[in-house]
Amino acid sequence: MMSMQTFAPLMFAGLVFIMLIGFPVAFSLSALGLISAAIAIYMGWFPASFMYNLPLNVFSILTNDLLLAIPFFTLMGAVLEKCGLAEDMLDSMGQLFGPVRGGLGYSVIIVGFILGAITGTVAGQVIAMAMISLPVMMRYGYNMRYATGVLAASGTITQLVPPSLVLVVMADQLGRSVGDMYKGAWGPSILQVGIFMLYTFILSRVKPSYLPGIPREAIELRGWLLWKKCLRGIIPSALLIFAVLGSMGGLPGMDTAVATPTEAGAMGAVGAILLAAFHRRLNWDIIKNGITGTMRITAMVVFILIGSRVFSLVFQGVDGAIWIEHMLSGLPGGQIGFLVAVNLFVFFLAFFLDFFEIAFIILPMLAPVANKLGIDMIWFGVLLCVNMQTSFMHPPFGFALFYLRGAADQIFKDGTLPRKVLSKDIYLGSIPFVLLQLVLVVIVIFVPQTVTIFVDKPKVIDLNSVQIEVPKDLSNDSEDDTDGQDNSAQMMKNFK
Numbered sequence: 210m211m212s213m214q215t216f217a218p219l220m221f222a223g224l225v226f227i228m229l230i231g232f233p234v235a236f237s238l239s240a241l242g243l244i245s246a247a248i249a250i251y252m253g254w255f256p257a258s259f260m261y262n263l264p265l266n267v268f269s270i271l272t273n274d275l276l277l278a279i280p281f282f283t284l285m286g287a288v289l290e291k292c293g294l295a296e297d298m299l300d301s302m303g304q305l306f307g308p309v310r311g312g313l314g315y316s317v318i319i320v321g322f323i324l325g326a327i328t329g330t331v332a333g334q335v336i337a338m339a340m341i342s343l344p345v346m347m348r349y350g351y352n353m354r355y356a357t358g359v360l361a362a363s364g365t366i367t368q369l370v371p372p373s374l375v376l377v378v379m380a381d382q383l384g385r386s387v388g389d390m391y392k393g394a395w396g397p398s399i400l401q402v403g404i405f406m407l408y409t410f411i412l413s414r415v416k417p418s419y420l421p422g423i424p425r426e427a428i429e430l431r432g433w434l435l436w437k438k439c440l441r442g443i444i445p446s447a448l449l450i451f452a453v454l455g456s457m458g459g460l461p462g463m464d465t466a467v468a469t470p471t472e473a474g475a476m477g478a479v480g481a482i483l484l485a486a487f488h489r490r491l492n493w494d495i496i497k498n499g500i501t502g503t504m505r506i507t508a509m510v511v512f513i514l515i516g517s518r519v520f521s522l523v524f525q526g527v528d529g530a531i532w533i534e535h536m537l538s539g540l541p542g543g544q545i546g547f548l549v550a551v552n553l554f555v556f557f558l559a560f561f562l563d564f565f566e567i568a569f570i571i572l573p574m575l576a577p578v579a580n581k582l583g584i585d586m587i588w589f590g591v592l593l594c595v596n597m598q599t600s601f602m603h604p605p606f607g608f609a610l611f612y613l614r615g616a617a618d619q620i621f622k623d624g625t626l627p628r629k630v631l632s633k634d635i636y637l638g639s640i641p642f643v644l645l646q647l648v649l650v651v652i653v654i655f656v657p658q659t660v661t662i663f664v665d666k667p668k669v670i671d672l673n674s675v676q677i678e679v680p681k682d683l684s685n686d687s688e689d690d691t692d693g694q695d696n697s698a699q700m701m702k703n704f705k
Contacts, residue, residue: 223241238516266518275471297438301435312422327446331367360613383590388458395663457473556596558571607639
């Protein structure tokens with residue numbers, strides 16, 4: 210006969226199954242939770258009144274002020290994605306670095322990092338950079354697999370670079386400050402850019418024919434005019450990002466915040482509209498498409514959250530959290546063993562799931578165990594963010610590869626590409642960059658300082674050194690009060 214101890218593993222197996230079959234996770238998760246609740250109530254594992262908590266859980270989602278930052282940051286990225294910043298930056302950076310071997314690769318990586326901090330959307334970033342850079346790379350003889358790999362990988366940087374939506378969700382689920390989560394992500398994001406550039410440098414030396422330099426006669430701008438064009442795209446964007454992150458204490462070295470993440474996101478959305486106007490590309494279509502895209506993403510996030518709350522409530526009711534804790538805390542190797550096992554599990558799930566689904570469904574199960582093992586929650590969140598970043602690059606299911614496939618087909622139909630880009634080239638080109646991202650995961654696991662170096666250190670107070678001193682004036686005042694009370698009592702006695 211089925212018992213409550215075996216029901217929690219069955220629920221977890223059902224969770225993995227419905228996430229792999231491809232049906233919309235938000236609705237299938239709610240259905241699984243409600244069916245499991247009916248079985249649990251019938252078996253007497255918890256009373257029907259236990260489900261009274263469900264409306265309260267759902268209401269708490271809709272009243273969560275922190276999650277209001279998601280639509281604001283999404284709108285900010287959607288507006289900036291459509292206003293032509295990618296075109297300006299890639300054109301100017303390509304001319305600046307082009308004559309160097311691998312220069313177009315360097316420019317794609319740098320622009321991907323900058324756009325990652327601005328737009329926050331993988332789809333728009335990959336498509337925009339592919340439409341602009343892929344024809345240029347093919348024209349000057351770049352290796353097709355390197356070109357497709359670096360374009361897809363640079364588009365996924367946006368998931369880690371602040372102000373990433375993934376980090377906002379991580380902070381909410383782990384109960385930590387968004388500003389601290391952003392500070393912790395700066396180290397790995399900069400390190401990732403360095404790893405990609407180091408790979409490009411080594412490849413340009415080992416295989417010079419794969420990454421040739423652009424002939425200098427093909428460069429249209431030189432000197433100050435070229436630098437002016439570069440700075441025109443970078444400086445206003447950098448000011449907007451520094452203003453948004455600085456206001457919420459998300460920059461290294463800042464220990465104060467003057468705005469909440471929601472307020473900073475609203476400021477960023479307004480700043481994005483002003484920046485689009487500065488580049489003279491603000492129009493009604495940009496605003497309309499930005500708002501429509503924001504509504505879609507926000508609705509998706511809310512429904513996934515509701516589904517995850519339905520499942521997690523029932524899972525907690527049948528002691529699923531205790532089962533997860535016993536299973537993971539007993540792994541050999543302590544913290545390192547736990548982190549390796551969790552990252553392998555998340556890496557597998559990332560083949561099939563979006564980062565929102567992993568963050569809302571899986572993370573609440575793992576966080577309590579990590580906390581009991583003494584793992585820093587900021588480190589844990591950033592580490593999983595680095596891991597989930599690979600979900601966009603996994604062949605054959607990585608969304609970044611799908612976006613690149615569509616953009617390459619469109620460019621070929623327009624007659625811009627000299628030959629058709631094969632799916633084999635896209636998949637094989639992504640593998641080196643997936644391995645580089647996994648190298649970053651290993652570095653973050655074994656060198657936690659890559660995350661914690663920029664995070665504010667908690668102030669430790671030695672209770673043994675605390676001294677409490679009572680001012681002498683206060684003791685005199687208390688004596689005066691006593692004398693006054695005695696005099697009042699004597700007067701009342703005489704009056705009687």
